[in-house]
Structures are given as structure tokens and as C-alpha cells.
Amino acid sequence: MIVVVTPNPAVDVTYRVDEQRIGTTQRVRSVDRLPGGKGLNVARVLASEGVATHSVLPLGGPSGTWVADAVAALGLTATAVPVPGETRTTVTVVDDHAHPTMFGEPGPTVPPVAWLPVDEAVRALLPTAEALVVSGSLPVGSAAEVVTPWIADAVAAGVLVVADCSGPALLAAADAGATVCKPNREELAEATGCADERDGALALLDRGAGIVVVSRGADGIAAHTRTEVVEVAAVPDVTGNPTGAGDAATAGLVLALTRDTADPDLATALRTAAAFGAAAVLRPVAGEIDREAAHRFLTDPEPTRSTA
């Protein structure tokens, strides 16, 4: 079973309108509501591959109740940890004319004491966990060190940890010894202050990360260790909706790393991540992949290895 922590879940609402126009009353033609947050996308992709997952979700207010119910309706196992305030909503407005407009609520302020039951929930799941995934932003105002106990406890229990965090939380995840830190290129540069990818990766490795996997969008994906850089090209000629592609890549990475724990093959893990990411682009909503495509893509790209 793979434990997935989504520190800042959301109600992701999509409004379709005829044509976005500022300053008018817009009739919403269709409303889609999905439980959101990067970790939940990871869990959904893993579940669609038949992998048992257990999500840990700090949730507050009626929006939080909605997320808990919707997650259950999707067939995902989850522990909802009540927190004060109201789980955030994002509203994305789409039409056939312009780029989508996304409105992101700031979300609840979760005080330090409210994180303790989340720590306990994670700890309780570790004895039966194959991996821990920590994915997505922290609530506004929460210290980066919120992630520390989850990762440190998992590492102490010998559980593989993949941390897809950004900003100070990415540094805290490395400090706590995450097996894999998985930022995208921009997040890596922003968190470490290093313009060069290799320099940024080394900064996280120095802090304690085991491997640094950097997603480069259309430029593929790379894994940095102290001694080598393994690179896989992106699957070519895939167009669609890139939202959630990074989360699908995380799911692919975790899946590959947990399937062959005795000898985790980085190249295979990266190829799986690239294939899952591309297969997510083919689906209109985050948290889903085109499974047939994912497995077809896996046969394609060949990784490049270079000694660093």
C-alpha cells in the first residue's frame, strides 16, 4: 500500500461558459467538481493501475466534507483529518475562445497543533506502507517543517519516500532525507536559488535527498544522484491537457520504484514517469491517464546516462 499525503486538498471546480467576458454576468453551462490537490491526482493514477493507496487529507468545513465524500465515491481509501477553517476551492473558467482563467482560494490556515493528528495518521500507516508520497503545496502560513515528521518517520521505518514539494518544503523534505525529491525545473531553481539544474540537484542531495528527479516538461525528465545523471526524453508528439501530467509522472515513478524494490532501476522509473506523464496529457482532466497509451509509450524512449 502506498500512503499519499496531500497537505492542501481542494475542491476543483470547472465552469464552462459561452465566452469569458470581464464585468458581465456569465451563465455557467456546465459545472464539474472534482477533489483536487496534487497528491490526490497521484493517488487516482496509482489506483487506476490497481495499486492500493491510502490518502491522508487534512480537511476542514463543508468543502472538506465534500472532498472526503468525493474521494470515497472515487473508491479511494483515505483518512480525513479534521482541521480548522475551510478547505480551499479553485474555480477554473473555460470556454472555446480564450485560455482558462483559474481562481485559487488561499485556503485554511492550519495551526501547528492541528498538524499533530496528521502526523499520527501517517505514522499509523507506515508499518504496512511500501512508499510514502508527499505531494502538493502546504496551506498558506504553514511552516515548511510540517513535512518533516512524515518523511523522517517513513525513512526511519525503511519506507521509500517521494516528495513532490516546492519552496521551503522541498528543502525541508531533502533535510528529512526523502528517498526521492521530485521538483520540476522551475521549482528546483526557485527553492535552491541555483540557475543550473545540476547545481540545484546537488544542493538537495547535500541536504539529504537520496535522488533528485527533475521534470522538464517537453524536455523530458532527469534523475540526479551524486555520481550520475540519467535522462529520458519526453514522449514526442503528445498534445492535450498538461494539467496533472506531473502528478501522473510521480505516480509512474513510485509505481516503478516500488515494483522492483530489490534493484530499483532509475532508467525504468524515469521511463515510466515520462510515459505516465504523457498519457495524462491525453486525458481532459487531472488524475487520469490513458492507460493503453501509457503502456505503449513505455516501449519507446531510451534513456541517456552520463557520469556526473
Add this chain to the structure above:
Amino acid sequence: MIVVVTPNPAVDVTYRVDEQRIGTTQRVRSVDRLPGGKGLNVARVLASEGVATHSVLPLGGPSGTWVADAVAALGLTATAVPVPGETRTTVTVVDDHAHPTMFGEPGPTVPPVAWLPVDEAVRALLPTAEALVVSGSLPVGSAAEVVTPWIADAVAAGVLVVADCSGPALLAAADAGATVCKPNREELAEATGCADERDGALALLDRGAGIVVVSRGADGIAAHTRTEVVEVAAVPDVTGNPTGAGDAATAGLVLALTRDTADPDLATALRTAAAFGAAAVLRPVAGEIDREAAHRFLTDPEPTRSTA
């Protein structure tokens, strides 16, 4: 006690952003959530005047639960009638640069059978009711005749009915014999197909309405009976937020008509409506009035009477 039916309640959400821009990700600086729907605005204004109200609210899903909780938190007495589907949300985006943009969800589809418990809830309240207010739109797909039993039962019980409906529901309210039909000028023209206000009012009177009160915005408010037209000018030089002014006017109208039931004085009722409407413009949110201003405005305008 005044019974207020809001056939299609809403969660009214206001997002403040730095500057509205289509096709971007917008950080929401503040989120305000209020229970909405025209009837709830009427009930809130009445309650702020110390009038006992009892709201009847068809509510569905987690949004409906939120509305029920929020209405209770406002100190309003209400009967929440469960209906299928999810109570609608409206999202209004505001900044300091452009006019607000409002996104209105279509809301739940309430099947005919689901209205029966609403009818029962209204009927159960009539023995102790001084008035029944029916205010606001019907859910998409509901027949106009949904309003008929509420109004017919109230009329049969000798309870004053004020119907602030639009479209076919306005006609149905007149057919059912509503004591007062209170459209605005545009709603009257649209529902009756009459360009002339007097013609439109007569059409509703012919159908069975007792009085037709037409709100004219900055041009004041008029009451039409078979024999006369009473007109009151708008309170001059009032600027602010007109949202909810019509609902405050309805509250003023009902308040005046129920305060002196033996001899309901139309001119006083109209003046109260105009004063409450203007006092709502002075408040930033719908459902509130500047009470001091409302009572000051009441001393000002003098009505004009003409024999029709």
C-alpha cells in the same frame, strides 16, 4: 411571523482579486461566502427590523448544508427541505479596476415530486403567518406552477402574499391570486409582453393579482390597482451597491403592509419600500440596510396619486 420562500437559494461567493484578467491564474485575496437568493435577502432585512421570519429553503447537497448552517448562524429561523442535486453557487469576482464578473451555476433540477414537502412546509406555517413572501427565481426546469400551491393556500388562509417572481412564475403568482405581485419594470414587460407599465399591471390584475407594485429603480416605485396608480419617487442622491435593493424594498413593503393590516395604506407601503431600497444601496452587501438611513428616508418623499 412572516414566511419567506426562496425557491432557488444559493451560496453567494465573492472573490477579490488584484486585477481581473482572462486566461491567467488569479490569486484570490479574500473570500466571502453568504447564503443567497432574493428571499433570504428579504428575510435578513426583516429580521434586522426585529420582525420574526421563517424561511422555507429547498436545499441539496453539501452546498445546501452550508446554506442551512449559514442561515442558522445568521440567527434566521428556517425549514430546510431536502431536494435532489446540489444547491447552486454564484461566484462574483471583484477588483478595483473593472465591473464585477458574476458566474451563476444552473443549480439543481428539482423534480415535481420533490416540491411536495416544500408545499407541506409552507402549509404548516400558514396558521401562524402574517404574510407569505415568495421571492426569487425557480430552479432551472421547474414549472412556473410550483408557486401555485404556496400562494393559493395562503390566500385561502387569509394570509397576505407578496410575490417577487419573474417570467411565467410571475403570471402563475397572479393566477393564484397573490395579494401583491412585485416585479421590476423589466420583469413586468418581459412576463406580460406589454411594453406599457399600466398595460402590464392590468394584465396581472386581470389574472388575479390584488395589487401590482412595480419597482422602477432610480425612477421610484408604483402601485397599480384597478382604479388608481400610486407613485413614489426614489430617494434622491443615494449611491452605492444596488444589489439587493429590490429585496430590501420588498421587505419594506411587507413590513408596512403587515403593520397596519386593518387599513393597509399603499402610499406608506411604497414609501417604506423606497426608503428600504435606498438604505440597502448604502450597504456593501445584499440583505442589509442602513437602518438609520431607512428611517430618515421615510420622512422625505411624498407620493403622487392618480386615478387610472
